[in-house]
Amino acid sequence: MSISSRGEKLAKFDVEPITFTETDANGVHFLHNDALIVETVIGNHTICRILVDNGSSVDILYLDCLEKMGIKKSQLMPNSQPFYGFTRNSFISEGLIRLPLTVGG
Template sequence: MIGNHIVCRILVDNESSVEILYSDCLEKMGIPGEQLEKTSRPLYGFTRDSVIPQGTIRLPMTVGKKPRQTTTMINFVVIKGGSQYNAVIGRPTFQALRAITFIYHQKVKFPTPNGVREMKSNQYESIVAYSDTIRGYDQPRRHEARMVHQGLVEDIDPKIEKEITWSQPIEQLVEIWVDNEKPTRVLKIGSDLPQALKVEVENFLKKNLDVFAWTHADMVGIDSEVLCHALNADPSYPHKR
């Protein structure tokens, strides 16, 4: 439970250093955007893509059921839009709850004043959420609404689909061939560049091809003290083919 709302489809991510709450979920919870604390710090994903959050908000999070129940305050980073999940819970929450996650069994255990509590993931919902996330890459303009229940009254159908607009590149890129002897060497520049600037950039790239590493063989002169590939094998054993 986040705030006074039972929120379904929460991703437990052992690698996440922040807690994420999507703005679609925040809106369904009835929390106005004016309560967000502004922030200009970008959030980076594992692909190094960055996004500027809409803000942060501190909400109580209650896990477990009585009598084995505990509540802690969580700082959520609010991201515009959403994914197949309503929220992402990471390491700060696990530390606050003193929780231990079991990835294979999809369980979380944490202590409470009345003993240890165990939470289990819904295996079917986990598979559906993962499949929907993968399918989203093939159908980028389709989106499945997520579930948020306020108390036991509000029931939002998770199967309702709606159109969303995904972020697009600032401009289209065009390929340029920079090496007449090796046509596979291709670079990309912005298509909206003025013609004079486009020619200048293209000539500059052609004159400085030596700074590009097209293959591993081009990366010569690296000191072995900086990087060296070696097999983790015991040298005392005889070599065999």
């Protein structure tokens, strides 16, 4: 009987590096420690000024944003889990929804 071990199988990803040029820095005041702000397509709508904060573990769209996207409050799935940390108080969201997300070309 022969036993051999295989190395851990890793997923393969095509990863394009994210790079910035001096043109991208136009209007940025250095030295700073700002979070990254991006634009992407969510649910077939271009959403501008998305704050990317690596210290946060939630993705939040405000109800007025969903309404502008044509998504009714009735389409949200109920949610009773409280959120903490924004103002040190807790709050319950209006609900949850899954939307397709496109980042990059």
